[in-house]
Structures are given as structure tokens and as C-alpha cells.
Amino acid sequence: MVVIPARAGSSRLPRKPLRPIAGRTLLHRTIAMARGSLRDLPDIDLVVATDDREIADHAQAAGCEAVMTQSAIATGSGRALAAALARPSPPRFVVSLQGDSPFQPEGALSAVISALLDGAQVATPVIALDWDALDSLRDHKMRSPFSGTTCVRAADGRALWFSKTIIPAIRDEAALRQTEPLSPVWRHVGLYGYAIDALKRFEQTAPTPLETLEGLEQLRLLESGIPVMTVPVPPPLFDSSGIDTEQDIVRVEALIAIHGDPTPCLP
Structure with missing residues (x-):
């Protein structure tokens, strides 16, 4: 099951799912991207989970099922779990596709589903940044410091940490640039897949101090000892960070004006 949490409230970008980007709303773009990714996976349901009737109607206008969830639910994963538990039979796994990240790398959603089918408790995509992409991220964070998340990971793909700052710090960067085509920085993509029991455990755990400081709910998983498997995916047509501010729009x-629109058309 793939769930798009679409909350009405947002302190930085009010009524964010309904905001237009180059003539198409953020929510319609996310639905179209998900539908295209699931074209070869017809047995997986796609649902929008929201606390707002207008957003639900907007999802249904795009031909997507919508489920009303309580406004008190504070996280996207919590809203995804509520939508999953509302089904007649709870699904084996739940993918929470952030409604503010419509420009996902090609294959990211299917890669996460594959990792879950292979036994991962939690899976999420990451992108290896080349030096130009790292420079672009640094420049972007000068204007929007809390937009975009980086990840450090073990050799086997397990996530060691996520941060709104750029990690790791790079000693002797100038020399490394001369020998390595890719930087050591991985950028996180806002897409999470959970085995249903891992998601239940996550939601039963109180928010942790570092989660609160960074504003990243996935840190609760790491602080609670729940392993997160990262799945490398190729970079998208252009920057894949979430839409959090007016500057992001x-x-x-x-970028759309320069490169063209990567979002598939809705049927």
C-alpha cells in the first residue's frame, strides 16, 4: 500500500498540497508521479490520507482514493498508518510518499518496495551527490537552511544518521575533488517504506529529543534501534528536495522552465 499524507496545516507554506507549481497543484503532481511509478505494480493501492475535506475532494478529482484522518495526527507516517489500519485487512507494508516531494528519482518508489519485499523493516532512497550537486545544495541552504536532508550510511546500506545540515564534514575536500567524481554526501529522498509492524512500533514510540531538534521523524527510528535500509537511486531530472517554502516553488x-516538466500527465 502506498499512502500520500496530505496535511492542510503547514507553518511555512499554508495549505501546501493545493499550491500550484507551474499550473499543477503539488498534490496532483505527487499523485501523477506515484501512479506512473506503480504502473507495473497494479496490485498495490494508492491512497491520499488527509485531514481536510477540500484536499480529499482534490485527490478524488484526480481519480485517487482519499481517506480522512484525524487532524491531531502529527506526522506523515502516523497518517499513513491510520490509512492502513482503516483497510479491511492491514497491508503487509506501507509506503509513505511525502506529498511535498513530487519530483522523485525514477525507480525510487519501486526500489523501496523491492527492499521491503526482501525483508527490510524500513527502507528509504538516497542519492549520491556529485560535486556540482553538492555545491548547489550548499548554495540552496544559504537561502533555505531547513530544506533538503542528507544521510550518512554504513557500507551495507544501513542509515547511520540523517540531518538538515550537510553531513559528513569533508576534510581535505579540494584534494578529494581531484580524485573522486562523487562527493561523500548522500541526499535523502522524502519517501519511506515500512513493514507494518515496524510502522506500528514507530508510532507507539514518543518523539525523541534529536528528532525534535532536527525536525526529522526518521531519527526516532534510529534512536529507537529500528534499522533503516537506504536504497541508492539515480538523480532525477532536477533537484529532488521537498517543497517547503515559497522560495522552493x-x-x-x-527548473521546469529550463528542463521541461517531469511530472506525468494525469489520465
Whole structure:
């Protein structure tokens, strides 16, 4: 089951799912991207989980099922779990596809589903940044410091940490640039897949101090000892960070004007 949490409230970008980007709303773009990714996986349900009737109607106008969930639910994963538990039979796994990240790398959703089918408790995609992409991320964070998340990971793919800052710090970077085509920085993509029991355990755990400081709910998993498997995916047509601010909308619209629109058309 794939769930798109679409909350009405957002302190930085009010009524974010309904905001237009180059003529198409954020929610319709996310639905179209998910539907395209699931084209070869017809047995997996796609649902929007929201606390707002207008957002639910907007999802249904795009031909997507919508489930009303309680406004008190504070996280996307919590809203995804509520939608899953509302089914007649709980699914084996739940993928929470953040409604503010419509420009996912090709294959990211199917890669996460594959990792879950292979036994991962939690899976999420990451992108290896080349040096130009790292420079672009640094420049972007000068204007929007809490937009975009990086990850450090073990050799076997387990996530060691996520942060809104750029990690790891790079000693002797100039020399490394001369010998390595890729930087050591991985960028996290806002897409999470959970085995249903791992998601239940996560939601039964109180928010942790570092989760609260960074504003990243996936840190609760790591602080609670729940392993997170990262899945490398190729970079998308352009920057895949979430839409969190007015500046993000301006930046993405400029990229669409340059590169074309990567979002599939809704049927």
C-alpha cells in the first residue's frame, strides 16, 4: 500500500498540497508521479490520507482514493498508518510518499518496495551527490537552511544518521575533488517504506529529543534501534528536495522552465 499524507496545516507554506507549481497543484503532481511509478505494480493501492475535506475532494478529482484522518495526527507516517489500519485487512507494508516531494528519482518508489519485499523493516532512497550537486545544495541552504536532508550510511546500506545540515564534514575536500567524481554526501529522498509492524512500533514510540531538534521523524527510528535500509537511486531530472517554502516553488518553476516538466500527465 502506498499512502500520500496530505496535511492542510503547514507553518511555512499554508495549505501546501493545493499550491500550484507551474499550473499543477503539488498534490496532483505527487499523485501523477506515484501512479506512473506503480504502473507495473497494479496490485498495490494508492491512497491520499488527509485531514481536510477540500484536499480529499482534490485527490478524488484526480481519480485517487482519499481517506480522512484525524487532524491531531502529527506526522506523515502516523497518517499513513491510520490509512492502513482503516483497510479491511492491514497491508503487509506501507509506503509513505511525502506529498511535498513530487519530483522523485525514477525507480525510487519501486526500489523501496523491492527492499521491503526482501525483508527490510524500513527502507528509504538516497542519492549520491556529485560535486556540482553538492555545491548547489550548499548554495540552496544559504537561502533555505531547513530544506533538503542528507544521510550518512554504513557500507551495507544501513542509515547511520540523517540531518538538515550537510553531513559528513569533508576534510581535505579540494584534494578529494581531484580524485573522486562523487562527493561523500548522500541526499535523502522524502519517501519511506515500512513493514507494518515496524510502522506500528514507530508510532507507539514518543518523539525523541534529536528528532525534535532536527525536525526529522526518521531519527526516532534510529534512536529507537529500528534499522533503516537506504536504497541508492539515480538523480532525477532536477533537484529532488521537498517543497517547503515559497522560495522552493520559485526554484522548481525555474527548473521546469529550463528542463521541461517531469511530472506525468494525469489520465
